[in-house]
Amino acid sequence: MIQSLWNRQELHKEGIMAKYSSKAGAKVERALHEMKQGKLKSGRSGKRVTSRKQAIAIGLSEARKAGARVPSKR
Numbered sequence: 001m002i003q004s005l006w007n008r009q010e011l012h013k014e015g016i017m018a019k020y021s022s023k024a025g026a027k028v029e030r031a032l033h034e035m036k037q038g039k040l041k042s043g044r045s046g047k048r049v050t051s052r053k054q055a056i057a058i059g060l061s062e063a064r065k066a067g068a069r070v071p072s073k074r
Contacts, residue, residue, distance in 0.1 A: 020071075
């Protein structure tokens with residue numbers, strides 16, 4: 001009942017709302033899976049991705065392009 005009185009911004013400040021949408025999580029999960037299989041390639045060079053961090057970055061980038069709720073780049 002109390003939560004219904006709060007607006008979206010207050011929930012976000014409190015840390016109750018998720019920063020990343022489930023759609024974004026699914027994109028990252030798919031990118032990590034492809035990396036483990038050796039199928040994930042980086043943008044222009046086309047080299048295989050071996051870094052976990054890079055795979056996560058690729059997944060988040062794809063999620064942003066798809067319109068998922070993802071915090072902006074630092």
